Amino acid sequence: MKRTCFILIICLLFGANSFAQQGKYGTYYDQRATLFEKLPITPSDIVFLGNSLTDGCEWAELFGNPHIKNRGISGDVVLGIYDRIGPILKGKPAKIFLLTGINDVSHDLTADSVLVMYKQLVSKIKLGSPKTKLYIQSLLPVNDEFTRFPKVHNKTQIILDINKGLKLLAKEKGYIYVDVYSHFTAPGTQSMDKKYTNDGLHLLGPGYLVWKGLLKPYVK
Known part of the structure; x- marks a missing residue:
């Protein structure tokens, strides 16, 4: 079963370019991705790469x-980043801060499936820009008490499994793993603290300040 899943995902990866060209990632993805293609990246740049959590901040x-440079796209998935990362790698940025995966979880993918795709993405980064320092950030917790995003409800164990795999992947590839998850949970729970969110998934201003504090030593 795992072998079949692996082969399917690899096929998707090799077909990613045509997948994107058909607009399958959505209109907002196309709008942002085509803009990013026109905005050059340089070896002095630090790229924040991810989905709506990254997109929503003025980094x-x-x-x-x-x-x-903010290269977040709301709604993006691991394959979406894989498909659009070429122009970023071409610029050989100094650092990339990567956070992605929660949208894949909302699409009911397993932790194993997400990690297979993530490994392909990391391999592409390493091959395309070997001197770039990559910081693999954990997925953030969610809070099921909010009703706006039911597709991420009851997915905490999958999130934890993905984070465990990302930590191992970072160690294996020689990158830095940044545990963001544990700093956003409410005391004694695995749920995102309500003081950081108003929809159970995205962050309020105080949440971004916490995130900044976690990344500040690496950004410097």
């Missing part, structure tokens, strides 16, 4: 660093 302003 350069938050850190006071004009070399930080």
Whole structure:
């Protein structure tokens, strides 16, 4: 079963370009991805790469660093990032802060499936820009008490399994794993603390300040 899943995902990866060209990632993805293709990345840049959690922050302003480039796209998935990362790698950025996977979880993919795709993405980064420092960030917790995103409800164990796999992957490939998850849980729970979210998935301003504190030593 796992072998069949692996082969299917590899086929998807090799067909990713045509997949994107058909607009299968959505109109917002196409709007952002085609814009990013026109905005050059340089070896001095620090790229924040991910989905809506990354997209929703003014990272350069938050850190006071004009070399930080936001390459988040709301709704993006691991394959979506794999497909659009070429222009980023072409610029050989100094650092990439990567956070992705929760949308794949919302599409009912297993932890194993997400990790197989993630390994392909990391391999592409390593091959395309070997000197870039990659920071693999854990998925954040969610809070099932909010009703807006039911597709991520009851998925905490999958999130934990993905994070465990990401930590091992970072060690295996020589990258840095950043545990973001544990800093956003409410005391004594595995749920995102309500003081950081108003929909159970995305972050409020105070949440981004916590995130900044976690990444500050690596951004510097």
